[in-house]
Amino acid sequence: MLEIQSLSLRYPNGKLALSNFNVSVNPGELVIVLGGNGSGKTTLLRCIARILMPTSGEIRVNGIDLSQLNGERLRCARLQLAMISQHGSLVKRRSVLANVATGALGRCADWWTTLGGLPKHELEAARGCLSEVGLSHLAAQRAGTLSGGQAQRVAIARGLMQRPRVLLADEPVASLDPEASHDIMRLLRRLAAEENLAILCVLHQVELAYAYADRVVGIRDGGVAFDLPRAEVSKDAVRRLYLSEAA
């Protein structure tokens, strides 16, 4: 479903952020990317979402190469790909339901939506997505009043509203307490299985990777250090990822 082949990114200052990176995520699979600070984890996700333009390589989502697309074609292709970030990135002054419903904007081209309204049927669908993340009781609440864990769940619900095939999660449990972190990871695990989503998730918490990942990808200096099923990832291999950061 998501196939990254020989992806490289060199910044204008000459720094190589990603080097010949290869990874694939199948439907229903939760792949967790581990790596030290500055190893290229977030850059990888930003490249896949085409926030950053890769220098070379392919980003295939459902067979379509995003790396070569621009403008309207890129916007349409992006509909298959949802991304959640560290802090949810919700519009704080809007209601939780409206925030979730904005996930459908990509497929709404009517005047009402253009002027800031949201179609009734999409609001109904948003209620369904909210209920899927267990927050339907907060629909009318303002997004700015949510806790970190709740905001992250709402962001996931907004991602689901897109009806994506691939979900990218950039440190979705950063700044959450352990219980909330496990809640979010359980939710991602369930969505991968039930919605048949391909999920690529960047994490710093090694124990969460061991607990929830189907596969773990280690990233070091912008390249793949290892790509193994969870059970085959040794603690030494993980330690080496972070040792290189300390050095």
Add this chain to the structure above:
Amino acid sequence: MSTADIRRVPLADDTWGHALTMALRAVGVVLVALVIVQSLIVVEARPQDLITGIHGMADIIRRATPPDFSKIDTALWPALETVDIAIFGTLAGVMMAVPLAVLAATNVTPSRALYYVARGIIGFARAVPDLVWALLFVTAVGLGPFPGGLALAVHSIGMLGRLFAETIEHMDMAPVDALALTGARRVQIFTHGIVPSILPSLLGISLYRLDENIRSSLVLGFVGAGGIGFQLLTAMNLFQYREVSLLLIVIFVIVLTVERGSAALRARLA
């Protein structure tokens, strides 16, 4: 190097640094004093005239009291006109300032060229005082409240455009980026992401501008651009000081009411 050595070296540098700082401060004080003195000379400030002129001021106050409340009915329409000039000027200013601010905000502007054009328009509208705009519009469209409203609108574009652009530049861009990733179009990102985030600030700034425009519209009448200012000027020219004092009371009530109302609304929005 011993601890004593380490201390001695910076101490020597500090002495020179301290002396330099003191010298610069002294130069600064002298410069400020020179600026103040030259301004007193240029404006020909003569405090003694205030004392010798006290009889003239007392005479004006005596002739202005009591206010001529019998003319209150003639003051009401110009008062309403003054408020409406400010409302029209603010609304028109907001409508034109919002799109210009979007173009003039570095983080959302669609192109660098449009950014400079928008900044240029905003800067020009702000640089020309509203009274000068009023004179120009009186020449263009004739006497009355309409040129006053236009003058305030154009000047407001300058003030509001700059403040709106700064508000947009300081907003949290994470929700905007998140909406872009959902496949939303540019206009949808603006209406669903940017507008809800900055709307309270925009309303607060607009209310403050209305407050300012009310004050400005009071004097626009002096150049024939409608409102209570024109009536005030006429009464002064005809030495009708009791009517002048009545009009000043009406102005005071308008300003105070709008100021309090605007402050209360802004507090609710905060």
